[in-house]
Amino acid sequence: MGKEAELSTNEKEFILASLREGIRLDNREKLDFRSLQILLGPDYGHSEVRLGDTKVLAKVSCEVTRPHLDRPSEGILILNTEISPMAFPGLDMGRPSEEEIIISRTLEKAIKRNHAIDLEGLCIIREKKVWTIRVDIHFLDNDGNILDAASIATISALAHFRRPEITITGEDTITIHSAEQLNPVPLVVHHIPICVTFAFFEISENKDLWVVDPNWQEEKICQGDMTIVINDHKEICVLSKAGGVPLSMETIIYCSKIATSKVEIIIDDIRKALEIANDKNSNKNNNNSNKMDKGKRVNRD
Amino acid sequence: MSSSLISPSELDYIIRGVDDNLRADGRGRLDYREVILETGLIFQANGSARCRLSKGTDVLVGVKVEIGSIEIDGTDEEVAAVKAKRGRVVCNVECSPIASQQFAGRGADDINNELTQLVDRVLNGPQGGLNLEKLCIIPGEECWVVYIDALVLDYGGNILDLIFMTIRAALYNTRVPKTVIEEDKEVEISDDVEEWERIEGWELVPISITLNKIGTRHIVDATVLEELATKAKLSVMVNKNGKICGIQKIGGGSIEHGLLNEMMQTGRSIGQNLILNLDKMLQKEDEINAERAKNDKIGFFAAA
Amino acid sequence: MADRRRIQGPEVSVAPIILKSPNKIQLLDENLCRRNGRNLEDIRSIYLKTGLISQANGSAFIELSKTKIVCGVYGPRQTKIPAFSGKGNLNCEIKFAPFSCPKRRPPYRDSQEKELSQLIYEALTPSIRLDLLPKSTIDIYITILENDGTASCLAAAITCASVAVADAGIEMLDLVPACSASYINGQIFMDSDLIEEKRESGSLVLSYMPSLKEITHILQSGEVELNLTSQAIEQCTDSCSKIYSIMIDSLLLPIQNMK
């Protein structure tokens, strides 16, 4: 980070003073999320999430590939996080920054390691053909807490995505049907993991100072953060408090409860957005259903 | 880097000391530091060894044998025919930043590459000693690949010599599992832990003796400070039979013709003696290991 | 990490297998004469010319039948981040052209090239008066256009680079000719080519400053008796003296032309 992006002493002290009085710059309470907007579509698997001024876009695509040798009957899920100087001014383009590693590792752990998406169902022909689902996550604007926004964008894009239907025609040949021919198939989503990030400031004996969903100024001055990933079954998928201010166990447990209730609200928002998007698509599909095209024949070894 | 500098007075002290055959730690010009050798420390590896020079350099080597395919070079029929019947050795030397702060970040890249290439050249050529043909499983298709990874854990001068000594000990310690070739050319590795063999030819693996030209004389087994005072370094690789298995000048500086011959002679005689000593230590290690196996083996660093 | 800026060749390239009956190559005929008519102790004829690269401060080109090497020297220039030391820096970079070997070489520097760069650096530093050039850097870039035996290539590269440094007018103690030899069946083959190199049991590369009688670099591999090594060293120093006169001629030529 360049020196330009740093905050002055005045700003740091002001923000701390206001937090001590329980006020945040954007008039939020300490447990408030910023306004969340999830825009899905018009294409399958296209999701744009706005959390206040933080904007993240996720786009899902798929193709038929060979499976990994060690997992011949599983599809492949690739999460690709694109960090660009667009949202991170002063980014060192050489090696991956610490920030980028944390974001991509947390998403990998939340979604891949915890099997949020069913991969076995993506196998077409064992050892030969599987679906590779690729999620490209672009960070458009960073006003803090880009990780939570990214997790919402990724999982909602995956839940919205539909892959083309296929039929196996021979030993090694398959036909991929276009959307007009056969309705595309949604992915099987086992659970919906959502990140909730807390930022901790000074922690003293009598008063803990911390907030949910920090904006970039709060992120800059916080003394430590903690990300809890919880899914719709109230399971903690990832908990990551990598150093920073030491906390008492009670605080951590309390935070996990807060996170659970936040996740419920966010998942409701995602479900609503999915409903709206699906309604639109079903209208579109009705119009198209009369057209019948010949499916594309794919012939690969 | 401030650590790579030596003051003129230190330099003068060392040069005069070498002239008088008396070095800072009390050794003569051609005295080696005490070598402490341990084997069989890493259970994930097929063979391992650790060598230390008292209060100085510390090298850990792990050897892993894995089944790989034989690489065929199609340009020269005659050469390809020989290579098709051989296993492979892959060497890698890494200087850990633990050993010295100059190895932090990318600081070790150059020295890692230099040492890796040197070790690889010596062990992969005909002078390497190992019987590579014995490592072949199915000619032209599959063979054992011997991965030798050396890790420099502490830096007190004279790393190269110690790396070779440790590699030799680790190869001695290496157990290659027995294989059975089934009808469909599937290679089956024996499950029985007791069914193993040593790599043939380990005793002919050369070691290196590095001679440092300081002033007009030369010394062996230099410390960090002495290395900084060195004008030119000559490493002579010697095997048990007293054959020269490689010579390489390292670093800047030049060597007079007459001195070169003298240095080669010294290198050879010191090397042969050292190998004899090392072989004795290896035999002793076997006994110690057998003893240790009865008890629960505890950490090598903690015990040291 | 692959280099994205250029169009990549295939990741693995395999030389075509030439369908030819594996006839055994005879390295020596009954008169102890080698395939190309040389005797055991003969080196190949050398073509050496300076000043081919107009933009470089000094340059040289060397050709030993199939082996062809160009070298450019730039500097002395100011060192960008000078570490404290009273001496100048020497920066050597050697690169095999992608088409120089039987197998295609990747366009980025591999570990062998890095090591050769290091060896050339070690061979040349004793000859250059770096103590006169504090806070400065000399860059030596060597490109091997055609490789006919790696050991002889290394020797030729050292010779070529030394002439190029002299051509750049940088102060030196002496020129550094270098020569290689192969040990095949207990015999010493001077200046061996690729086919001989593939059959060798060991090799020696020696660089030598003839006026000072000092060896600037030595690299031997293979299992060899000590006295055979000593003999090879003698032969190499002799050959180096021959190469030395060729180097001097190549440097004198442009000066004589000036007159």
Add this chain to the structure above:
Amino acid sequence: MSRHEPIGPQGLRQDGRRADQLRNINCKPSVLSQSDGSSYIEQGYTKCLAAVYGPRETRQKAQILHNKALITVEISLAPFSMSERKKRKKFDKRLLEIASAVKQTFEPIIMTNLFPRSQIDIFLQILQYDGGMTQICINAATLALIDAGIPMLEYVCACSAGIVEDTTILDLNNSEESLGIPELTVALLPQSQKVTLLQLETRLHVDKLESVTAMAIKGAKEVYKKLDKTSRDYIGDLLQKSNPT
């Protein structure tokens, strides 16, 4: 690959430990010659060396912090440390993530404000790996920092715990880790009883968080006892040698 039951009928784990038993810990401070502080620690078959350099001049000018010391952490994995030989890239994401966690764990503990414009480097070398990467890195770094005499507010001790069929188990080894059971790593400040690091990577119901953490904290306290004794003995020896009574 056959999957054995993680806990046998007698309530013993595959390696013969009880559910709440740590692996054997052996450790020793001051094992290397070149560094300002170093340590060696092994927990079961996981072995780690740590070296600390500093506080010293910051190497890159752009990184200088004007009011405190910069801490860097680098973890390397020996090529033969895992059952499969793999040459890891220097910038492996997993290692970088752990390095970042170790760094942030020590940032509030080390009194960095005493050394403005300087740098403290922590290097960790895993010689052999059998589970528990984060915890061993933290424990090794603590010992090495103490050996280097760097002022710290407190010790940090780390331990992991997992849950298998409703039984919480302590200090998982590699074969237990590969079962995919929830594993939680805690770094504890034993004096103030606060947690600086808490990491969980696999699904665990919210209600169970407390019990698993409690187990990990219990383990961390035992680790503390061991580390504390080792360094007290070591320092005691040193002092006795220099002040013979």
Add this chain to the structure above:
Amino acid sequence: MEFRSVRTVLPGDLVSVEASDIILGPGLMQNEESIICTKAGVLMKKENSWFIDSDQKRYIPATGENVVGRIIGKVGEVYRVDIGSAHQALLPFLAFENATKKNRPALNIGDLVYARISLANRDIDPEIQCTNLDNKADGFGELKKGFMLKCSLRYCRRLFSLKTQIMESLDKKLTQKGIEIEVAIGLNGRIWFCTEKVKHAIVFYNALKEAETMSDAELLEILFSLKTQIMESLDKKLTQKGIEIEVAIGLNGRIWFCTEKVKHAIVFYNALKEAETMSDAELLEMFKNLDRKF
């Protein structure tokens, strides 16, 4: 005479000028006979002076402009200050009022200063000083506490030119209410302000932030945003008397209000009407005394 806007221009647009003796400001370039725009923005004109007012965010230093800077380093006898321009500005230790070799200013890295650009040249690092031309502090110097808003340069310029009109009256009004607000507008896109209570500063911060994208009615705008505070104090007094009043001020020239008793509403209505022609000070005075009227 004020600058007035002529039209919106884009880079490459030609400007036709009749007069021969003209002054070209930022964004305009002479190319032989014609004048070319090099920035997108609004072409502004005053007599023979022309420039383009653009919505730039990166500051380009110009001599005499006031800036808010952040200290990022000390080198020798100068501070290095980040003023948002391409290069760091230099602030000599002696460029403060009453500063001598022995009496140095005590600024730390991260502190904010309000300063004037004393030297701006594209080939030299800009220099700033914390005194006016008469070597007096005149409001320049270290900015203690407070908070800073980063906004576009144009917005800063607008606020700066309206400073005398709004800010001062604002200042007065709030002072009467017991709220003191200090404001420093830097032309480099930074506005610093400080109030005693954090809460008030946040109200001001958000009001300023919102007003950035609005039209020239910012005066009303800022008044509007401060409504909360005004209403708050009104509320307090009236509530004590058991009178509740709800007011909604529309920017379209309409004010809605509601009280429990009609009588009170009428009093309020008349008071407001009377106050329309009053000065700001009187207005506030009136509000203050409103309770008495009830």
